[in-house]
Amino acid sequence: MHKIGVFVCWCGSNIAATVDIDRVVAEAKVQPGVVFAKDYQYMCSEAGQNIIKDAIKEYGLTGIVVCSCSPRMHEATFRKAASQAGLNPFMVEIANIREHCSWIHKDKEEGTEKACVLMRAAVAKVTLNTPLKAGESKVVKRALVIGGGIAGIQTALDIADAGFPVDIVEKNATIGGRMAQLDKTFPTLDCSSCILTPKMVEAKSNENIRLITYAEVEEVSGFVGSFKAKIRKKARYVKEDVCTGCGVCMSKCPSKKGLNEFNMGLNNRPAIYIPFAQAIPNVAVIDSTQCIKLNTGKCGLCEKVCTAKAIDYTQQDEFIEEEYGAIVMATGFRPIDASKFDEYSYSTCKDVVTSLELERIMNAAGPTGGVLLRPSDGKHPHSIVFIQCVGSRDVSGRGKPYCSKICCMYTAKHAMLIRDKYPDVEVHVFYIDVRTPGKNFDEFYRRAAEQYDVDYIKGQVGKVWEEDGHLVVRGVDLIANEQIILNTDMVVLATAIEPDPTARKVANMLTASIDTNDFITEAHPKLRPVESPTAGIFLSGVCQGPKDIPETVSQAGAAASKVIGLLCKDKLTTNPCVAHSDELLCNGCSCCEKVCPYGAISYDTHLINDHGVKETRRVALVNEALCQGCGACTVVCPSGAMDLKGFSNKQIMAEVEAICL
Amino acid sequence: MHQTEKETAELIKQISGSDVKKCMKCGKCSATCPAYGEMKFHPHQFVTMVAHGKVDELLRDGTVTRCLSCFACVERCPRGVEPANVVAAIRVLAEREQGGSNFVPDEVPALIAADNEIPQQALVSAFRRYRK
Amino acid sequence: MSVNDTVDTAVNAAAKEWKPKIVAFCCNWCSYAGADLAGSSRLSYPADVKIIRVPCSCRVNPMFILKAFERGADGVILCGCHPGDCHYSTGNYYTRRRMTLLFSMLDYIGVERERTRVEWVSAAEGARFSKVMNDFVAKIHELGENVKVGDLRCKQ
């Protein structure tokens, strides 16, 4: 005999404003099996939870329905409350009358009616729920961080500090990422390298951290607590443990045509190189596309000059297979390709540069040694035009619909630094809006405009072209309501940022969901911002959305703390909503086995007693630790032997019936 | 048919199919416009004026006839607002309006004087379009 | 008033009163979250749509869809992660084949094709979710009440 309790939440006025709570409660009371129904302002509050717990005890409820917000929000809360009151947590169903009802329907009559239907469906389902017991699975006490930028480094350091081993997999030859390329950081203008390199060194020296650079994750299987990853460590043709990073090879290498990636291709580097002076590991790598020895078999100069005998032309890609309890995505970003915006002549005029290129030009370790020079002729520019929102907030398809968040601030930084160092240089900034939320951010921007006399022009640039050895910019000043033409020496494009292209591949591998812009989706935008909906996958840095360094670092720490929280556990309770095969109905046809993405189904032949008929049959068996509960197997099973706990055929059909009443 | 200014603006939106609310006032259209200097009002202003329902002056003023229909603004607009389509819509309205001609025979001699090479075809088609 | 008038009035009244019953199956990871986002973004769609949460679109058995029609549903829509984005890697690919065949069969027996639909809606596409639902409900209104597939006993 069912004894169902229904609890209707007002969610303050969120639900109560468009749903007549009293009617839902009254309607609930007459549902078959319902013995108790009550409403409360905030069911999720302690007082609300106590109402539930008390009712479970007092009425001996066998199942409860909470009509409230999305189950993605508070299902866990109410399950826990039920469990504390002695009711199996899987005897709880949520009727989502907020996100799916009160928030979208303005008409109270309509909202109330729908809320009643949703409640009815949940009651119909819960009467068919069965108590489920979660299984247990192991937790491998090791974490994997994909990406070795500031986000990945910070996450790894925090996890390592808590005593857990961490592997950082970085696709480039060194860790450091985008931050290593920056000259100064806003709004304090401190040197980027100066604050990043100690962290890089710390990552290298921390005994809990293993750096796997020049490597990519190839395959991931398993699930939270025990992922298995296969990592390809690309051949760098230099023995990592032998190379001393002396750099002699670099100076002797005769092939010097490779574009220097670290300097955004503004200058060249040898075929054997260390990406930058503070690279970690400070080990050379051979660019196999440029190396004469690897391409023709001749040369071998670097091998000759290397006193440490670190060169190995025969090196092959290696594979590392490791188990991890948790995986952090810190795959970062890249600027979008500015050449799509032909009006800015980026691909035709050398003096049109992106902000990241300017960053390298301004950097002491950059191609110009930190002196501001025009890329075309190496002359000192007298005027620079900055164009903001290049590809940001652009829904035309050429750019990105979102705000890249960091451009306003770095443009202010660049403008300020240039005016500070070279007061003779005129600086104009074309902007649409200047967005500066953040501690000391607006003050920073105003300083650029007021103290450094940067010319902020509200408007956009329509065209940039080259004329008589200088650039011409035609833009509009919307405040003055005039089209203006500026002669200038350099144009700097604040290009939008986008997730690193590897993010999509990695996300698919991890079955982490991804949004239309390829940013990884968080489990909840507010309450679980550093977790992916896929258990055991965490997000750090720009892979989740545009953010600046302080935000990245704090998110990295947050992700680390979530990982630590997970790794601290000895066992994980597994999702009990898994597939289950009724051996009396099973035909043993193997269809389910073939569609299972987790290899969770196997077969066994044994004696079965089918109501007195004893037969030896081949039947399916589900490994509950491997099953993730997708239900693909349930539909290919014609006899209905395969069903999903918590979402059984009958439960779903009961919901359908209740809805279509 | 007599219309209020707001109704005319609605009509322009309808004809152009342009969603003027999408404009984020960046000015890219005006920055791009090669006929900017010829105009009293500029592309970003057309859009704003239509959005605000203040279009009478726009219709009276000859600005829209200055538009070259080069569609640079449509091409460049990051929000897909399509200012040139707004212009086209205003032109259509002007054409529809009897007597609202923007091209009178008196202007012809001056035009020919200014540019001897002006094709006759251009003048004839201009009459067909703008004179009713 | 003639008999015909009475009938017409009754028909009109029924047409006015008729509210479509629409069942939406949404996968937990993408589309249900997309529906949540539509909710938190206050992007409305008709209340005729009632959502059933399933772990993955591949959990939806054709029997559920026929069951909905049996019980008098006027439209059934199935939403899942975009192909390639399935939380379970491959679930929606199977869904795609199954539903293609099921829909083809419904079409073959003469049931209006547009009563069933599959849409891929990600967790980030609240606006799309709302749009999809608005479109679908509009389509069902166009088609009118489902009289071809359904158990008459449920309609009495």
Add this chain to the structure above:
Amino acid sequence: MSLKKIALTELDRFFSAIALKKKIYLPVEKAGQYDYAPWEPGITYHPEVLHTVKSAKSVFFPQSEDLVRYKRSGLSLAITEVPPEDEEFVVFGVHACDVKGFEVLDRVFLSDPVDTFYKARREHGTVVSVMCPQPEETCFCETFGIDAENPGADVQARICEGTLYMEALTGKGEALLEELGGIVAETNEGKDSEAYAKAAEEHKKIMEKLPLAGLTTDGFGAEADLLTLFNRPEWKELSSSCLGCGTCTYVCPTCQCYDIREYNTGKDIRRFRVWDSCMYSDFTMMAHGSPRPDQLQRFRQRFMHKLKYYPDNYEGAFSCVGCGRCLQKCPVSMNIVKVMKTLGGADHE
């Protein structure tokens, strides 16, 4: 007793006259097959059709019918009874085998406890039988003592030379013919008229030529030894082809088993009965399983019932009427004749 007659070409008038007052069921064509259905204008009677797919029993004992309905309002349950048939109706064109089938069902449904739904239909229904047209090789009604030429029922009819001759055998039958008044003509030709008798004679001749004409019920019936028959080893081979479908049962004029089920419409719950088949694996399923878990047992059950259990219960009457439907429709051509031939005869007693 005098006959009434009507030309076959006039049948429409005959049907519409009856239909004015009551429903009239007759074999109706639907996508190439015939089943009993109510007559409507436009439907023609096909006298040459020997068998409907489902027998005429479906009129008195429909494949499914509601027994009772409940409705829940709030937490209380209201029960609505489904009233038994209370309107008169006519069943037309029933052949001798199906008429005999009614008797088989009557013994079951009209004896204590009486099946009120069936009884009401029997009381309100007037059966007009017709001497069957050309019998098929699958016919063996004579085995069960059926007089194919005189099928019986309330009104007995025979077609000869384009005319339907009718003879009322019961009060109900008389009343029906009475009601029709001028629609059916009185005829001076009596039953002994030449044409009327000749039609029967010719029919009889064919009946004698039927390949199954000599089939007897020897070895079955009340006298046969139940256990011996039950334990005959031949059941195994006989049943080896059986697919366990319900075709034989559903086309049979005498099978009377039904299942009771419920259907929740969401608004009310309907308890209804539907034909069941002892050939089905879930027939008489109980909590512990099926009492006849093997198809052999289920197969045996059907034929034992027809040829032994029923005769034991009803004074030797068999519950087969030799219509031959199962011979024509069994997907694997297994049937009661093969069973009778294999297990019957004096040798095995």
Add this chain to the structure above:
Amino acid sequence: MQAISAKIIERAKELMREGTVTKVAGWKAGEFFYDAEPNIFETAESLDGLVYNRFCAANLSKYMIKNSAFESAGKVLVILKPCDTYSFNQLLTEHRIDREKVYIIGAGCEGMCDIDRVRALGFKGITGIDEKGDGKTLVVHTLYGDGEVNIDDVLVNKCEFCKGKAHKIFDELISDNEDEGPRGDRFEGVRALEAMSPEERFAFWQGELSKCIRCNACRNACPACSCRKCVFDNAASGVASKANTDSFEEKMFHIIRAFHVAGRCTDCGECTRVCPQGIPLHLFNRKYIKDIDEFYGTYTAGEEAGQRGPLITFTQEDREPNSVSDKGGN
């Protein structure tokens, strides 16, 4: 076929005597020429009752599930016609038959006849049928006189659209005919329906399906419908039903049945052949076969054992479900 029949009996007796097999699945002569029933012969002597003629359409492969089950002792000989071998392979794919326990004699087939089609030509009281030597004509003896029919006019639907006369699996062949490839366009019926308006299609199916008496002959004869317990028989499944109490139930039953066998149906045609109401059930299955061929590439279930069916695989480029109505005639 007389010659083959004699050879089959001889060979079956031989195999039984030498102990290779302990039972034989074949057809046993019935009352009339046309009503041989599938039978499991357990003695060599009883094999004299085995026949193989124009009316042995029944597909014996499904019987092999039970007869090769774990507890079933000995090896069974089964006679399979070319089309039956597809079903056999499909059952092997699904692990329903133990290949080790079955000995297959592939029997040549010239097309099977349908007694219902003979009757439909107006023959009543059929007491006997002879096949003429020309292999094209049947002589029908009836209570009301004799007549002849062209075999092509009375073929079983599956033989009218024969898939080909090659056996896909066998241990030995007894056949004297060659594979001539498929006969006719088996999708013509499906195409004709597709060309109709939705209303016409609906009316067509409404008419056909309303005859359904839910006797389950189609399901129980179907080698793909070999579930130990069908969802429609399982009270716990939520869709169990025993009879069509409403017009929806037969639709539900037939659509779900077609869906459950989609990609597994070998088009053996048994469903249509056995339907007592003459419902053209193959039009469901062939629709799915045609769809699968068009959408996912030609696939023949049972072509060989161990294939991966179209519903348990996918490609990333598969068509979208909403697009199914967009397709034209081709």
